[in-house]
Amino acid sequence: MQKDCPECGEKIIGRADKKFCSDYCRNAFNNKLNKDSKNLVRNINNRLRKNYRILEELNPNEKTKTTKSKLIAKGFDFQFFTSIYTTKVGTVYYFIYDQGYLPLENEYYALVKRNS
Template sequence: MPGIVEKKCIECGTAIKGRVDKKFCSDQCRSSFNNKLNSDDTNLMRNVNNILRKNRRILLDLNPDGKSRVSKERLNARGFDFNFFTSVYKTREGAQYFYCYEQGYLAIEKDYYLLVHKKDF
């Protein structure tokens, strides 16, 4: 029949039967296509999220009461990575609290940090 265009799966090239807006011939092709599309981003995001979770867990373990003081040496010994945090809060006085989700820290005196828990999270 003239005018009928046969659609092909964008993953494997097999002819598609069914709805006109269908892009894949099977769930396997759809999954495979999306896994390839997101593989680089997914690996990076997984690694960053693992570091953030570890940082949060360390802060939580060292701050059971919601407010405590801890040395940088102790944080480093647990594997804390100061390069990864989820947000920064700057006070009017200019102090910067760094947060890993609801667990935060503030540099106070030389090589010591105040650990805090953000209650309104």
């Protein structure tokens, strides 16, 4: 039984379980399949990446303190984070993956890195 490539429609020659006629077609097919179909998802992922890079840059030693103005100056957006962690005493940490921040008094923030 002869199969056609789902990307370009060419006949597939080779192993019986081969799905694509070439690496190019396989990559093109999977790139289309996995592409963020909406600008909203792409934009949110870009904001999360930017926030992560900022926290990573300001927190090289896994625990430090910074100001809100420093975060904002670098382009940090407080609306975008991946999770919230609340301690037993009610302290709320906001995380972007493993990089987190804790709002303190007087516009200061504690920056932390969560160990997995």
